[in-house]
Amino acid sequence: MKKLLYILILSPYFIFSQVGINTTTPQETLHVEGTLCVTNTTTKTPNKLAGLDANGTLTDVVVGSNLQLTGNVLSATGGGGGSSAVYLVTTINVPDGPPGEELHNFDINLSGANSDKVVFRLVGRTANYKITGISGGTDGRHIVLFNVSTSNLTLNAEDTDSLAQNRLITLANNVATSGQGTAELVYDGALQRWILIGFRD
Template structure:
């Protein structure tokens, strides 16, 4: 059977070409396979009882999948935080005996708060065999909370605004007696929060 030119042209129009794969709605310069300039509405979609991803819009306006992190849960179209009612603290161990000090006074202690320990809240101190003091801690950012646990039998002290450490690493103990020093008699804990306004670690609790 012979096909005339009109039929051939009609058939060619029905064949998709890769060079025309981008479609624009409301725009003459599509930047994606489908580019909608304006609002988007989707109806008559299949019901999904347990969705596993969210849909979001990136910085370039592209709709993309958003993968849920470990601490989020999406069930029945409700997004919630996992263990939102329970405080969960990561713990690291610091051996002060392996760090530089002068007469058991530790200045500018590096807990690697912006590195490997950026998600750690509780620091377990080991290695001390005699009483020791800490005058400052590196890496403080506003609101950063740390808990220092002295697991040794030696007394641990935090020194108030001690010049042995850089000003922005120093500690404000709000203690008026004994030169502002706070101490544990052996095992105990210190709770500290960094205040960017004063550029000091603030002691909020001590357990001796």
Template sequence: MVKKYKLIARIILLLIVQFNYAQVGIGTTNPQATLHVQGNVRVTNTNNTTTSTQLLGNCAQGDITSIKVGDGLLLKDNELTASGTGTPTKYKIANISIVTSAPNQNFDNVNLDLSGVNSDIVIFRMGPLHNYTISGISGGTDGRHLIIYNSSAVNLTINSMSSLTPANNIDTLGSSTSTSGVGTIEFVYDGTLSKWIVINIRN
């Protein structure tokens, strides 16, 4: 009788273990998760009065995961908008040494190490002693955004389409442009046309 009870206890324990670690497959005989559905899923009669707090998506393997709502987006009243009060974009700043030995020195193919240590830098602070000119910036990739901040009282001039390396050219959409002392010049790289485009200048 004791042996019989021990056998029953072992069977019950085995069933409990299998139940706890069971994987259910719908449309598949080889489930890879607790619930694995091979095919379309339809959910109806959802309660849309409950406020959602996160989004869901699936990876390449089909696993459903939560998706973080990024900066500048707002999930409110079950609606995702781009006009929310998210954290503003933060631009990283780096100091770049530009040494001028004489006024109006021209710097062509300026290397900002955009694909290296400064790959995540947007604002590049420069402050030489003399007026200076930039004719080209190396390392441009499609959509790359950068801002040169001229932090000294000297003038920064951007020569338009005059780099010795065509892919490093800067198009000011006109003649050369300059800051009047302290100011910023904003650029975006056009990978199709292989050149930088000046999109903004502030003094």
């Protein structure tokens, strides 16, 4: 009975205590002062990365929009140049509408399902249309808009109908395709604008 009583009294201490290895003042549930060796690992596929913060605490690492973790391999999915760059492609169904319709703060889901995509095939238009801004830009984000339709696509420069952080800088006036064409843009986080760096009409 006495043993059981001792266990019940000491249990909360062990349950909520912190353990230190080579330290008498642990700062986390498990605090290791020195090197760490892990052996006999399994072949399970990881879905997260880990790293140390400024305090030495092990924490999750966010995989950026130009990186992809697949089958235990971390790969760049776009940008960086070179012949080995891979540009993932997706199709965007642009809502059809009247000729000259303007699409403000155009959402192509850059922070969601299309966070790793670079080339966006724009389909579905039967009349000319305009884009005044693109939402979801982050510093260095690289995208290519491919107007698959034979209807002209116009990119409006610094159009105030879109939010400031979604607007486009074309280094010219508005630019338009003659039917099919491509527009290559990079987001400048300092200016909070999309910069047109390539255009083919």
